[in-house]
Amino acid sequence: MKSKFISSVLSLLIAAVWVAQALKARADLTHRYSFATDASDSVGTAHGTLVGNAAVDSGIVNFEGTSGTFVDLPAGMISNYTSVTFEFWANIGANGNWCELYAFGDRNPGGNGRHMVILLRILELEIIG
Secondary structure (H helix, E strand, C coil), X not given: CHHHHHHHHHHHHHHHHHHHHHHCCCCCCCCCECCCCCCCECCXXXXXXXXXXXXXXXXXXXXXXXXXXXXXXXXXCCXXXXXXXXXXXXXXXXXXXXXXXXEEECCCCCCCCCEEEEEECCCCCCCCC
């Protein structure tokens, strides 16, 4: 009887480990933009295009603040994912109020459609007294 109990517990533990492995989320890096010389995807093949006055310098993309300056990434590159994570670093200059850090979606030229946008609002704090 004792060996049957141990066998049942062992089977249950193996089943629990198997289920835990099956439910484990995957986090694969599928795109990376190092900006070594341009907007190439160093992991995948979703290469970007520098638009307007966007310029690469020492691993950084510089946007000098004029309208129409951005990095254009291929359409549909994240449309089949169930979840995504974006990571970036940004230094916001003097003209950074309400700047659009990134936008993904199916926006038309008028800005309408389904999309996700991250905007930066610079607030000024004035201390009196």
